[in-house]
Amino acid sequence: MAQYFLIHPDNPQARLIRQAVEIIRDGGVLVYPTDSCYAIGCQLGNKEALERVRRIRQVDDNHHFTLVCRDLKELATYARVDNRQFRYLKSATPGRYTVILTATRETPRRVMHPKRNTIGLRVPDHPVVAALLEELGEPLLSATLLLPGEEWPLTEGWEIRERLEHEVDLILDAGSCSVEPTTVIDLTDDDPVLLRRGAGDPALFGLQE
Helix, strand or coil, rough: CCCEECCCCCCCCCCHHHHHHHHHHHHCEEEEEECCCCEEEEEEHHHHHHHHHHHHHCCCCCCCCCCEEEHHHHHHHEEEHHHHHHHHHHCCCCCEEEEEEEEEEECHHCCCCCCCCEEEEECCCHHHHHHHHHCCCCCCCEECCCCCCCCCCCHHHHHHHHCCCCCCCCCEEEECCCCCCCEEEEECCCCCCEECCCCCCCCHHHHCC
């Protein structure tokens, strides 16, 4: 049964953050709040935890998982970023965007897109995520908490607990989150390509809706 932490959205309790990171490092799968919707995640290098996330989301090998990073320096460890891409990222992070970039050798192959060798990355603007990542010292491998057959992500911690308490190891409840996921931008071509219009304004990437 999942542990359930009521965590302050603006000043997350350090004790709970430490306990959460222990669970992640032990191979746990967690649900946590972001600046868009709730997300489901695990430690980057844990293959078993990744497969659990796949089963919960019911996604295949073509699904683009997201590396949730502390900052652009960490992001650039796992993806190739040229000057043009960096300028876009500088203006859009932290924020409600996921960008698709070519992965580096630091990224495990099993989390890349199998044909394109790309990975989704993001730097959220949320105190709970920032505290988690700082304590963990590495990115979280994540996906939007959109359950099979549902049109919208779950937005309330108590509801997530009712649905997933036997499938995940930890739920961090920081109150209501949005149902609107991130805006997804593909930066692997010469010009940005809008893949999904979400919470972030694509105009930062020179794109219209």
